Amino acid sequence: MIVLAIIALSIFISAYLYPNIPENMASHWNIKGEVDAYAPKLQILFLFPLISIILLIIFIIIPRIDPLKKNISKFRRYYDWFLLILILFLFYVHTLVILWNVGFRFNIIQFLTPAFAFLFYYLGILTENTKRNWFIGIRTPWTMSSDRIWNKTHKTSGKLFKLIGIISFLGILFYEYALIFIFIPIFLVAIYATVYSYLEFKKTEE
Numbered sequence: 026m027i028v029l030a031i032i033a034l035s036i037f038i039s040a041y042l043y044p045n046i047p048e049n050m051a052s053h054w055n056i057k058g059e060v061d062a063y064a065p066k067l068q069i070l071f072l073f074p075l076i077s078i079i080l081l082i083i084f085i086i087i088p089r090i091d092p093l094k095k096n097i098s099k100f101r102r103y104y105d106w107f108l109l110i111l112i113l114f115l116f117y118v119h120t121l122v123i124l125w126n127v128g129f130r131f132n133i134i135q136f137l138t139p140a141f142a143f144l145f146y147y148l149g150i151l152t153e154n155t156k157r158n159w160f161i162g163i164r165t166p167w168t169m170s171s172d173r174i175w176n177k178t179h180k181t182s183g184k185l186f187k188l189i190g191i192i193s194f195l196g197i198l199f200y201e202y203a204l205i206f207i208f209i210p211i212f213l214v215a216i217y218a219t220v221y222s223y224l225e226f227k228k229t230e231e
Contacts, residue, residue: 028112032077035116039070042123046070050126056204058132060125069126073119077112084108087160096156103154104161107147114144138196138203145207146190153183163218167226174225182218189214 043066050069053062088097088104097104117140121133155162157175162168163182168175189210196203 028077028081028109031112031116032074032081035074035077035119036071038120038123039074042127043067043070046123046126050122052122054133056134057201058134066126069122073115073122077115080111080115081108091158091160093156093158096158097161099156100151100154103151107151110144110147114140132200134203135197135200138193138200138207141203141207142190142193142196144190145193145211146187149183149186149188149190151183152179152186155179163215163222165219165222167222170226171229174222174229177225178218178222181221182214185210185214185217 046066048066049063050066051060051062052064052069053060055061084104088094088101091097118137121136125131125133152162157169157172159169162175163178165178168178189207192210193203193207196206199206
């Protein structure tokens with residue numbers, strides 16, 4: 026399985042470089058790409074592999090315990106691809122952190138921007154194709170009440186997530202505002218999806 030290979034590679038890289046990494050690693054960067062926090066290398070070197078393992082376990086469990094597991098099987102291809110892209114995203118971030126701490130210098134926010142953009146664009150694809158379930162997607166009381174409301178909300182929101190992915194690429198050019206290009210639109214789409222699903226529910230009632 027490709028996901029397992031990526032996780033194993035990240036663990037190997039961390040273990041191999043462990044003796045040559047400073048005891049305290051740069052662990053956080055501000056919006057300008059400047060280091061503003063440090064943490065023990067044991068914690069940072071194996072943090073992303075650990076998160077990846079936990080996510081893999083969660084993604085394996087969800088289709089087995091969801092009461093609407095038959096619906097998950099209908100978009101399982103997109104679900105599996107999202108897991109792979111998410112693990113690749115974490116591996117990429119992990120690699121950037123290591124490169125910085127072994128001496129390479131670059132604006133980490135600028136390098137993270139395209140990864141976020143691609144992740145959110147594919148999230149849009151997943152959102153457009155997901156079917157009603159209890160774990161994946163925009164789960165409001167109104168989307169969970171109806172396949173019609175679920176599908177309309179997710180088709181609309183999926184297009185907006187893809188638009189966020191495209192907008193996020195602007196962060197490459199304006200990296201000081203990269204996080205604004207990413208997280209404010211996400212917040213707005215979350216609000217929009219909630220309100221949209223409620224309005225669709227009201228239409229059904231009427």
